[in-house]
Amino acid sequence: MLSRRAFGAALPLLATALYLRPALADPQVQRASRPLMGTQLDITVQAADAEQRRLALQAAFAEMERLAGMMSRYRAASLVAALQRAAGQDEVAVPAEMFAVLQMAKAMARRSGGAFDPTIGALAEWNFDPARPAMPTPAQLARELPLVDHRDLLLDERAMTARLRRPGMRLDLGGIAKLPILAAGMQTLRRHGIEHAMLNGGGDVLVRGQLQGRDWRIGLRDPRAPAQLLGTLALSEGWVAASGDYERCFERAGRRYHHILDPQSGQPSQGPHGVVLVARRLEAINGLGAAIMVAGAEAGRRWLAQTPEVDALIAGRDGGLWQSAGMARRLGAA
Structure with missing residues (x-):
């Protein structure tokens, strides 16, 4: 369900640069990019005051870097690493930003019947970097797979603590933390x-306001x-989030x-080739794309029928393309 890396580098499903090039000639429009969460994060803003833009971009990147460092499984000083070290023993105090992410992870795991599972980090032998690919042996997989169980991630809302019930368990928040981090940047x-901005991080886009008086266009x-x-x-406001099986593979x-x-x-999942979700609210879609990739298009359509505020596109393994009525209207109107 989650990537082998803490936050996934990806060939973006969304192509925004094509539509931004003419606007970037406007002195009120500015774009800045940094590597973050394993991908390139682009922020585009529109405001008349150059100093305001500079300070805003600087602060947004700093806040997102802070949160990414907190929730990375590959940084020894992160809280995710602390939870791993304490697995089977102690609770770990967790700040509100990360606790909210863990709550969303638990909620999506329950909703999807475990198709989404933040404890997938126990499957530590996979590496999807084409330069140094690796996969677990049957013996390694047999040892690690029993440690994957979202029910053994225990949260105490009153004490604001988290605990992994069994030794050897690991978290991977790569499929659930990126969108909240982008939201914090916005x-x-x-x-x-x-008030006018777009954040684009490796296939996930968050927008607010407009660009030169028109809604943001996302390819x-x-x-x-x-x-x-x-x-x-x-x-003009909301999310476009993408998941695909062509990202990071060997x-x-x-x-x-x-x-x-x-x-x-x-x-690796045997579900759809790709999923695109559009919604105004983060909570409506966070983790849902990965869950559909695992559970399959039929389950995805069933979940989406229960969430009418989400517009969706699912590219099936059979080559077919399913769109919700809302997504068809969006693509037809653009």
């Missing part, structure tokens, strides 16, 4: 007076052929292995 921009890559655009979306013995792991088998 909130920081707003505190600095920026959608086709999950079945990522080099091609499927269409464009126009959005081939071995004629088979392609990708980074979205099934918590039941410990192997």
Whole structure:
């Protein structure tokens, strides 16, 4: 369900640069980029005051870097690493920002029947970097897979603590932390007076306001052929979040292995090729794309029917393309 890396580098499903180039000639429009969460994070803002833009961008990146450091499983000083060291023994005090992420992870795990599971970090032998790919042996998988169980992530809301019940358990928040971190970046921009902004992090986009008086335009890559655009979306507030099985993968013995792991088998998911979700609220979609990739298109359509505020596109393994009525309207109107 989650990536082998804490926050996934990806070929973005969303193509925004194409639509930003003309606007960047406007002196009120500024874009800044930094590597963050294993991908390139781009922020585009529009405001008349250059110093305001500079300070806002600086503060937003600083806040997102702080949160990413807190929730990375690959930094020894992170709280995720502290939870791993304390697994089977002690509770760990968790600040409100991370506790909210853990609550969202637990909620999505319950909703999806475990298709999303933040304890997938126990499957530590996978590496989807094409330069140094690695996969677990059957013996390693047999040892690690029993440690994957979201029910053994214990949260105490009164004490604001978290605990992993059994020794050897590990968290991987890569499928649930990125969107809240982007949301914190947007909130920081707003505190600095920026009302028109886009954050684009490796296929996940958050927008507010407009660009030169028009809604932000977001180009959608086709999950079945990522080099091609499927269409464009126009959005003034909210999220476009993407998951795909072509992100971070390697081939071995004629088979392609990708980074979205099934918590039941410990192997790459066999669900859709890609999922795109559009919504105003973070809570409506956070973790849902990864869960659909594992549980399959039928389960995804069932969950989406219960969440009418989410517009969705699912590229099936059979090559078919399913769109909700809302997504079809969005792509047709752009």
